[in-house]
Amino acid sequence: MAKNHCLAKSINDASWYQFRIWFEYFGKVFGKVTVAVNPQYTSQECSSCGAIVKKTLSTRTQVCQCGCLMDRDFNAARNILSRGLATVGHTGSFALDASNALGDESSTFAGEILHQQVMS
Ligand SMILES: [Zn+2]
Structure with missing residues (x-):
């Protein structure tokens, strides 16, 4: 269909x-x-400087005059993340998720007693 x-x-x-x-x-x-973001130009916009770099679907690398060189999908992912975070208005949620993914919840801070760490 x-x-x-x-x-x-x-x-x-x-x-x-x-x-x-x-x-x-x-x-x-x-x-x-x-967060839903507008997908327009996410693969053509340089995630470092914001310039539009035209490319065909078969071009797999983002090469910008600012020196940015990376995979086109990684560049698009950075743009999508940036737009999503701008919509939310803060980066607290992302920072929290990133620290959880890295296991920072169980890290010990200076001066912290170990049994307090387990309780929190
Ligand atoms: Zn650039």
Whole structure:
């Protein structure tokens, strides 16, 4: 049905909408912040300087005049993260998640007693 020219856009729109509903649902279930961002130019915009670097789909590397050189998907991911964090308005949620992923919750701070660490 997606190959039907008349229905393809509606089917794709419905699929992305369903994906977003599921994504937001699991975000709530697992206590994670989900943010929808505008995907326009995320793969062409330089994540370092913001310049638009035109490229075809077969070009897999982001090469910008500012010296930025990285995989195009990694560049797009940085832009998406930046837009998401700008929408949230702060970086507290991301910083909290990053510290949890690195196991910083169980690290010992200077002057902290070990049994207090376990209790917190
Ligand atoms: Zn650049």
